[in-house]
Amino acid sequence: MKISTKKINVNVITGFLGVGxxxxxxxxxxxxxxxxxxxVLVNEFGQVGIDASLMSAKDKAAGELLIKQVPGGCLCCAAGLPTQVAISQLIQQAKPDRILIEPTGLGHPKQIIQTLCNEYFSPVLQLDSVITLIDATKVADEKYALNDTFIQQARVADVVIASKSETYGDNDLSSLSDWLSVIGAFPQHTIAGxxxxxxxxxxxxxxxxCHPSTFTSRIAAKPIQTQRTSFVAPQAPGLFTDNNLVEPTLLADIDWQGEMMQYFTHQQQEYVSHGWVFAPEVSFGFDRFMTWVKSQQHANVVRLKGAVITYDGILGVxxxxxxxxxxELDETFDSRVEIxxxxxxxxxxxxxxxxxxxALLGCIGGH
Known part of the structure; x- marks a missing residue:
C-alpha cells in the first residue's frame, strides 16, 4: 500500500443492536x-447485508461516498483478516478523507480498534474518537447491564451518545453515568439526544x-494476520437454497440459476440471524409484506430489517x-430480509x- 503523507481519519461507531x-x-x-x-465500512451480524442499502444513494451516485459491507459478524473476530482486506479496498478505491466503521451490534469493538492501530495501518490511518451509542433505559436491565459485549462497547468509547433520549425518565441519564463508572468506562464526552x-x-x-482517540494509548496494537482463510462452496441449489457456508462478500454475485430465493443463517451465543435474499426480478405486495412484518414482532425477535422491492417502490424496514x-429507498439490487x-x-x-x-413467500407477487 502506498503511504500518504496525510493520514486518513477513522471513526469507529459502535453500540448494541438497534441503538441507532x-x-x-x-x-x-x-x-x-x-x-x-x-x-463507510458496515459489519452486520447476519449474512445477507442490508444496512448499506439504507445509506445515501445520492452521495454514492455523486462519487462522494463508498460503502463496503462485511456481513456475518466477522469484522470484530480475533483474526481480523476480513477487516484488513475491506479497509485496504476502501483506501484503494475511494482514497477517502475519512472512514466510518460500524461493527456489528453483537461484537466486541476492541479487536477492530487493535487492527486499526497495528503496524500495517498505523502509518496510514489516524484513529479519531470512538463513538458508542447507548440507550440509557437499558442499564437498569441486567440482561444488558451485565452483558459482556454491552460493557465492552461502553469501555472503548471516547464519546457516548445517549440515544433515544425522548424515551428517558428523570433518572435514566444519571443511571447511565453511574453504570459507566461501575464498569470502568470513562468517556470524555456524553451527548444526549x-x-x-x-x-x-x-x-x-x-x-x-475530529479529536484523536485516547483509547489507543490503553491497548496493544493487534499483530498483522498473515494466515490464509477458505470457505466451503455450497451444494448445488434447488429452487430455494439454504446457504450457511457461502462467503459473505460474494452475496452480490449470486448466480441464481432459476432460483427465486436463498436463505442464510448465522449464530453467535444465544443470537441467531435468519436471512433471505430474493432474485432481482422478485417483487412483493406492500400491504401483504407489512402484514407479515407486524406478525413477526414476537418476544424472542430482537431485530427485523429489510430492503424490499415492492410494486409501490423500494421499502426500507x-x-x-x-x-x-x-x-423509501432510492435503489437496491435485490430484496433482502433478516430477523x-x-x-x-x-x-x-x-x-x-x-x-x-x-408466510414471507406468500407476500410475493400481486399488489
Missing part, C-alpha cells in the same frame, strides 16, 4: 464537508469526531424495541423458521 448506529452514520454523511470524500441528532448535539459531535421505522432471534428467552414461543419463511 446506521441512523447516526446517515446523519453524519448528510452533513459531511462538501470537499471531503468519505467511506434523539436520532437524527438535532442542531446543537450534531454540531458538538461534528467537532468531537427496521423494527427493534417495538419501534417500527419505514423508509435476529434471541433463543435464550424462556418465555417466548420458539421461532419456527419454516412457518415464517412460508
Amino acid at each position: 448506529k446506521t441512523s447516526l452514520i446517515k446523519t453524519l454523511l448528510q452533513h459531511k464537508p462538501d470537499n471531503e470524500t468519505w467511506a 434523539t436520532l437524527p441528532l438535532q442542531t446543537e448535539a450534531l454540531t458538538q459531535l461534528q467537532n468531537l469526531i 427496521n423494527w427493534v424495541d417495538s419501534d417500527l421505522c419505514l423508509s 435476529i432471534v434471541n433463543e435464550s428467552n424462556p418465555c417466548a414461543q420458539p421461532f419456527d423458521k419454516a412457518q415464517v419463511e412460508q
Whole structure:
C-alpha cells in the first residue's frame, strides 16, 4: 500500500443492536464537508447485508461516498483478516478523507480498534474518537447491564451518545453515568439526544469526531494476520437454497440459476440471524409484506430489517424495541430480509423458521 503523507481519519461507531448506529452514520454523511470524500465500512451480524442499502444513494451516485459491507459478524473476530482486506479496498478505491466503521451490534469493538492501530495501518490511518451509542433505559436491565459485549462497547468509547433520549425518565441519564463508572468506562464526552441528532448535539459531535482517540494509548496494537482463510462452496441449489457456508462478500454475485430465493443463517451465543435474499426480478405486495412484518414482532425477535422491492417502490424496514421505522429507498439490487432471534428467552414461543419463511413467500407477487 502506498503511504500518504496525510493520514486518513477513522471513526469507529459502535453500540448494541438497534441503538441507532446506521441512523447516526446517515446523519453524519448528510452533513459531511462538501470537499471531503468519505467511506463507510458496515459489519452486520447476519449474512445477507442490508444496512448499506439504507445509506445515501445520492452521495454514492455523486462519487462522494463508498460503502463496503462485511456481513456475518466477522469484522470484530480475533483474526481480523476480513477487516484488513475491506479497509485496504476502501483506501484503494475511494482514497477517502475519512472512514466510518460500524461493527456489528453483537461484537466486541476492541479487536477492530487493535487492527486499526497495528503496524500495517498505523502509518496510514489516524484513529479519531470512538463513538458508542447507548440507550440509557437499558442499564437498569441486567440482561444488558451485565452483558459482556454491552460493557465492552461502553469501555472503548471516547464519546457516548445517549440515544433515544425522548424515551428517558428523570433518572435514566444519571443511571447511565453511574453504570459507566461501575464498569470502568470513562468517556470524555456524553451527548444526549434523539436520532437524527438535532442542531446543537450534531454540531458538538461534528467537532468531537475530529479529536484523536485516547483509547489507543490503553491497548496493544493487534499483530498483522498473515494466515490464509477458505470457505466451503455450497451444494448445488434447488429452487430455494439454504446457504450457511457461502462467503459473505460474494452475496452480490449470486448466480441464481432459476432460483427465486436463498436463505442464510448465522449464530453467535444465544443470537441467531435468519436471512433471505430474493432474485432481482422478485417483487412483493406492500400491504401483504407489512402484514407479515407486524406478525413477526414476537418476544424472542430482537431485530427485523429489510430492503424490499415492492410494486409501490423500494421499502426500507427496521423494527427493534417495538419501534417500527419505514423508509423509501432510492435503489437496491435485490430484496433482502433478516430477523435476529434471541433463543435464550424462556418465555417466548420458539421461532419456527419454516412457518415464517412460508408466510414471507406468500407476500410475493400481486399488489
